[in-house]
Amino acid sequence: MRIVITLGISVVVAISLSMLPKMDLSSGLGSDYTWSNNRGGQLTENNLADLLVQIPLQLRIRKVELSTSRLSLDLSLPKNAETIAVYRDLYTIAQTMLVNTKNVDQVWVRIIDYSGTVDTTSTQLVLAMVAQREFGKDMEKKPSELSLIQLEQELQNRFRITYTSKWQQKYPL
Known part of the structure; x- marks a missing residue:
């Protein structure tokens, strides 16, 4: 029994x-804990990595911070990066974060040159962008469909972009 x-x-x-x-x-x-492809998902510390690995980027992500409504990213600029790759990555990040999430209202992206440095104290800021949700709502075109000039105009018309002398040195007009 x-x-x-x-x-x-x-x-x-x-x-x-x-x-x-x-x-x-x-x-x-x-x-x-996992990121679904549903539009308007809630981005949290738990699913941030799942979303970031789905974004097709040319530049390498070095640092990520998520606060309640702001995502900050530092991207590493390789020596041989082309201008169009930088603009495509900026557009893709802004589009993904502002259109596919419901809680990220600002995306701060810094492009930093880490080349030739052993420590992080000698890194140089190349470009910075602040993207706000209100200006990125209707970003429907894929970055691969846009030319270099169209990408640059879209980003400059929608968001705040700051170019440093390092950018102008590396990519003269």
């Missing part, structure tokens, strides 16, 4: 444990 009771309790515990993951998914508890 004791063996039958022990076996019955073991079966009930096993079935209960196997149902726990399904209960988490159905109650929405698992949704904060």
Whole structure:
């Protein structure tokens, strides 16, 4: 009799444990930890990495900070980066964060030149952009559909971009 009771309790515990993951998914508890492709998702510390790996970027992400309504990114500028790659990355980041999230109202991006440096004290700021949700709502075109001039105009007309002398040195007009 004791063996039958022990076996019955073991079966009930096993079935209960196997149902726990399904209960988490159905109650929405698992949704904060992975990024879905739904428009207007809530970006959190838990799903930030999932979203960032989905963004096709040419430049390497060096640093990321997320506050309640602002995302800050530092991107590393390689020596051989082309202007169009920089603008495409800026456009893609702004578009993804402002259109596909519902809680990010500002995106701050810094392009930094880390070349030839051993420590971070000798890095140089090349370009900075502040993108606000109100100016990025209707960014429907894909960056690959836009030319270099169109990308530059879109970004300059919508957002605040600051060019440093390092940018002008590297990419003269």
